[in-house]
Amino acid sequence: MKPIIRKQLRKAKRRIENRLRPISWEEQAKPMLSATNIQYEIADRQRGVPCGGIGAMHLIAIRSGLVDVINRNVRVLKRHVPYHESDHVLNIAYNILSGGSRLEHIEHRRNDEAFLDALDAQRIPDPTTAGDFCRRFKTTEQIDGLMDAINEARLNVWKRQPEEFFDEAVIDADGTIAETTGECKQGMDISYKGTWGYHPLVVSLAKTNEPLYLMNRSGNRPSSEGAYEYLDRAVALCRKAGFRKVRLRGDTDFTQTTHLDRWDADGVTFVFGIANWPNLVDMAESLENRAFSPLERPAKYDVKTEPREKPENVKERIVREREYRNYRLEGEEVAEFDYRPTKCAKTYRVVALKKYISVEKGQRRLFDEIRWFFYITNDREKSAAEIVRDANQRCNQENLNAQLKGGVKAMTMPVDSLLSNWAYMIMASLAWTLKAWAALLLPETGRWAKKHRKEKRTLLRMEFATFVQAFVQMPTAIVRTGRRIVYRLLSWNPWRHVFFRLLDQLRLPMRC
Numbered sequence: 189m190k191p192i193i194r195k196q197l198r199k200a201k202r203r204i205e206n207r208l209r210p211i212s213w214e215e216q217a218k219p220m221l222s223a224t225n226i227q228y229e230i231a232d233r234q235r236g237v238p239c240g241g242i243g244a245m246h247l248i249a250i251r252s253g254l255v256d257v258i259n260r261n262v263r264v265l266k267r268h269v270p271y272h273e274s275d276h277v278l279n280i281a282y283n284i285l286s287g288g289s290r291l292e293h294i295e296h297r298r299n300d301e302a303f304l305d306a307l308d309a310q311r312i313p314d315p316t317t318a319g320d321f322c323r324r325f326k327t328t329e330q331i332d333g334l335m336d337a338i339n340e341a342r343l344n345v346w347k348r349q350p351e352e353f354f355d356e357a358v359i360d361a362d363g364t365i366a367e368t369t370g371e372c373k374q375g376m377d378i379s380y381k382g383t384w385g386y387h388p389l390v391v392s393l394a395k396t397n398e399p400l401y402l403m404n405r406s407g408n409r410p411s412s413e414g415a416y417e418y419l420d421r422a423v424a425l426c427r428k429a430g431f432r433k434v435r436l437r438g439d440t441d442f443t444q445t446t447h448l449d450r451w452d453a454d455g456v457t458f459v460f461g462i463a464n465w466p467n468l469v470d471m472a473e474s475l476e477n478r479a480f481s482p483l484e485r486p487a488k489y490d491v492k493t494e495p496r497e498k499p500e501n502v503k504e505r506i507v508r509e510r511e512y513r514n515y516r517l518e519g520e521e522v523a524e525f526d527y528r529p530t531k532c533a534k535t536y537r538v539v540a541l542k543k544y545i546s547v548e549k550g551q552r553r554l555f556d557e558i559r560w561f562f563y564i565t566n567d568r569e570k571s572a573a574e575i576v577r578d579a580n581q582r583c584n585q586e587n588l589n590a591q592l593k594g595g596v597k598a599m600t601m602p603v604d605s606l607l608s609n610w611a612y613m614i615m616a617s618l619a620w621t622l623k624a625w626a627a628l629l630l631p632e633t634g635r636w637a638k639k640h641r642k643e644k645r646t647l648l649r650m651e652f653a654t655f656v657q658a659f660v661q662m663p664t665a666i667v668r669t670g671r672r673i674v675y676r677l678l679s680w681n682p683w684r685h686v687f688f689r690l691l692d693q694l695r696l697p698m699r700c
Contacts, residue, residue, distance in 0.1 A: 285619045362589060365383060436451065448534070539575045
């Protein structure tokens with residue numbers, strides 16, 4: 189970071205801290221928001237954009253090799269008149285990063301002269317052209333080529349990570365329902381929830397929450413359909429990157445016993461939920477009592493201040509007052525036994541989780557019941573409790589699914605067919621991927637390594653809307669001088685120093 193930029197950041201931070209310093213206020217005669225003489229004018233020579241961070245996102249796309257690999261490997265257009273494949277892909281991703289949530293919002297970017305100048309573009313595709321590009325994906329091979337191109341650039345980003353990053357790759361798989369109100373979308377169907385839409389599959393890397401592979405499916409298809417193919421591809425990708433161990437995780441729908449022997453022979457560790465079939469329940473109930481041990485759940489966080497009184501549980505009170513049935517967890521125990529699924533030639537370890545539930549109505553305790561949960565794994569080193577906690581960590585992918593659906597809006601399914609919506613979903617989710625890459629490219633060495641490592645983790649876990657506000661939605665003046673495009677930031681926020689550290693890294697050559 190240049191000394192003058194560091195000095196400017198310190199000044200801006202001091203100004204806002206001074207403005208927000210604690211003050212013993214007296215009674216105020218007028219509201220704090222007191223502006224009245226407001227006038228609007230149009231700048232004649234100066235131009236600015238509200239999304240100044242888009243330049244950094246474009247630098248990430250260039251320096252990671254994403255632009256080149258898309259143009260080299262994705263063959264959709266017969267002629268580049270005037271756009272290349274990368275122009276279309278990044279156009280959709282940048283629209284979302286700039287605050288858009290629909291294809292129609294591209295029109296705002298397209299008519300913003302400063303936005304075009306910021307990316308040194310004479311023009312960008314309009315919404316109709318963007319939708320037409322999605323419809324040009326006619327085969328799954330073309331869509332797989334797009335995902336492979338993104339993953340090739342992903343490998344370049346991963347190569348910048350410290351050595352401990354490659355200790356183990358944990359790959360999660362899950363399905364999610366993408367509801368749509370359209371009536372003429374090819375491939376849509378009724379889901380098990382009774383809603384119309386699609387049923388995308390998400391295969392992600394747990395460490396970074398990056399979606400490695402996305403697959404669009406009809407709404408009535410089961411969660412695990414086609415999952416093993418993309419799990420295999422994710423394993424191959426992680427091994428190509430240099431991960432020393434690979435572990436697969438999934439819920440009961442992903443216990444594909446047909447493939448367990450093959451994964452085990454290939455050195456892949458797995459932890460899958462498995463349905464509580466009657467034979468498994470019988471085997472668990474036949475275990476002696478001493479085979480079970482209490483499951484201790486670690487605290488979600490450490491209390492760093494004085495303990496405070498817990499607020500009233502409003503939900504609990506309403507359920508009791510209205511005498512709804514209330515299921516309360518009284519305790520948990522774990523045990524394990526060996527089991528060989530019908531389609532397997534090998535015996536695997538099954539961890540049984542026994543939950544003691546009390547069923548209440550109002551103030552009355554009706555009865556107690558036991559619920560069983562089972563996990564099948566080839567991991568013989570971890571304790572039974574660690575296997576359960578590891579399987580529960582997979583729930584973090586629910587947060588990724590929620591971000592892709594609600595934050596990025598990648599699963600709005602705006603086009604007219606299963607394949608075209610699949611292509612759009614991949615291009616839109618690239619906005620989330622660029623967020624993850626921005627975090628991964630931050631260095632975590634040197635004098636402030638501990639602080640930088642914490643900032644990196646925070647950025648990786650940050651919600652998409654928060655990231656857009658902190659790193660992209662920055663009022664910026666665009667100045668074109670000679671051979672340079674200068675982004676002149678017009679405001680300050682607490683993430684500015686991290687943003688400039690990222691820019692410093694983007695100036696260094698990528699290790700490819």
